[in-house]
Structures are given as C-alpha cells and as structure tokens.
Amino acid sequence: MSNHQRLDDGMRWRMVGRLEAGQSQVEICREFNLTPSAVCNLWKQFQDTGSIERKPGQGRPRATTATEDRYLSIIARRNRGATASQLSRDLYAATGTRVSRVTVPKRLHGTGLFARRPAVCVPLTSTNRRVRLSWCREYRDWSMDQWVTVLFTDESRFSLNTDSRRTFIWREPGTRYLPSNVRRGFNALGRHHVGWSNTSPCL
Numbered sequence: 001m002s003n004h005q006r007l008d009d010g011m012r013w014r015m016v017g018r019l020e021a022g023q024s025q026v027e028i029c030r031e032f033n034l035t036p037s038a039v040c041n042l043w044k045q046f047q048d049t050g051s052i053e054r055k056p057g058q059g060r061p062r063a064t065t066a067t068e069d070r071y072l073s074i075i076a077r078r079n080r081g082a083t084a085s086q087l088s089r090d091l092y093a094a095t096g097t098r099v100s101r102v103t104v105p106k107r108l109h110g111t112g113l114f115a116r117r118p119a120v121c122v123p124l125t126s127t128n129r130r131v132r133l134s135w136c137r138e139y140r141d142w143s144m145d146q147w148v149t150v151l152f153t154d155e156s157r158f159s160l161n162t163d164s165r166r167t168f169i170w171r172e173p174g175t176r177y178l179p180s181n182v183r184r185g186f187n188a189l190g191r192h193h194v195g196w197s198n199t200s201p202c203l
Contacts, residue, residue, distance in 0.1 A: 012042060012052040019043050063099050064091075064107055071095065072104065073111035080169040080181065084115075108170060115168040118183040119176050 015028055025039045046052055068091060075090050076082060084104040092098045105115060122128070171181045
C-alpha cells in the first residue's frame with residue numbers, strides 16, 4: 001500500500017499543522033515513516049487548493065467491469081480446469097476486453113474461486129476391491145522388519161522439467177470433495193505400486 005493511501009484525514013491535517021508551524025519535511029518524514037515525495041505532495045496540494053482530500057479517480061483504471069467479472073466466474077465454474085490464459089481468451093472473444101493471465105485469478109478471487117489441485121479418486125470397481133483385499137490378506141502378517149524394506153513409489157512425484165504439469169481447478173474453499181471438483185485416477189492393477197528398496201523384484 002502506498003504512503004498516500006494509508007494516510008487518513010486526521011494524519012494529513014496533523015502533518016499540515018506541523019508544516020505550518022515551521023517543522024521541516026525531513027522531520028515529518030522520520031516521525032510518520034513516510035517518503036519525502038508523500039509529504040511534499042501533500043504540502044503542495046494544501047498550498048494550491050487549501051484541501052488535503054484525496055482527489056477522486058486517482059489510481060490505475062480497473063481493467064474489467066463487474067459484469068465481466070461475473071462472466072469470468074461463470075465460465076470458470078463451467079470449465080473448472082481452464083487455465084487463466086484460456087479464460088482470458090474467452091473473455092476477449094465474448095466482450096472484447098483484453099486482460100492478462102495475472103488479472104484473471106485476481107478477479108476470480110473476488111468471486112470466491114481459487115486455483116487448487118483437485119482431489120483424485122480411484123473408482124473402486126468390484127475388480128479393484130477384490131484385488132486390494134487379496135493384496136492385504138497376502139501381506140497382513142508381515143513384520144516391521146519386512147515392511148521397512150518396501151518402497152511405496154506413489155508417495156513421491158519427480159519431474160525433470162521446470163513445468164510440473166500439475167493440473168489445477170477453480171473451486172471455492174471447503175468444496176474439495178464435491179463431485180464436480182474430484183478427478184478420477186486409474187490404477188491398472190487396482191492397487192498401490194509397491195517395490196523393494198533394494199535389488200529385490202517389485203511386489
């Protein structure tokens with residue numbers, strides 16, 4: 001937040017009063033922890049207009065309207081896996097308003113949508129359940145010494161590229177496990193991939 005924005009009217013009047021009393025701008029900068037330009041601009045504004053009120057319309061114009069923000073929210077909810085760049089292109093195609101991929105998340109945050117990794121659910125078919133039950137029964141009597149030699153390879157994810165290619169979806173906080181926010185993951189064997197941490201073959 002800029003110095004100009006965080007100054008309330010009371011603080012501005014106190015600064016003007018001290019300047020009129022002969023206190024230097026440097027001393028005021030130190031006391032109020034402000035930049036010299038903030039104090040100088042305030043003093044110049046008071047001398048020119050006799051007012052310390054912030055001028056209306058200051059700051060960068062907003063790139064989107066409230067209607068366009070709602071449109072972004074609607075298309076993000078319809079296609080929760082869309083990237084910010086895709087949503088930006090969709091907005092431009094529909095309204096002619098061009099915004100950057102950085103602006104899109106900011107507008108969606110205002111409507112309660114955030115980019116999050118989706119929950120992944122493996123469909124438990126009858127075959128999945130039968131194979132998993134068989135696997136559990138086979139190794140249920142293993143000792144701790146036997147399990148410490150096992151590496152569960154699905155616990156860590158490695159990528160040699162800078163782009164991890166993780167997928168994200170737009171969702172509201174607290175809705176991680178709603179059906180619309182869950183992605184299905186498949187395991188060919190219907191079980192965890194488990195392997196030995198030494199030279200023994202995989203399970």
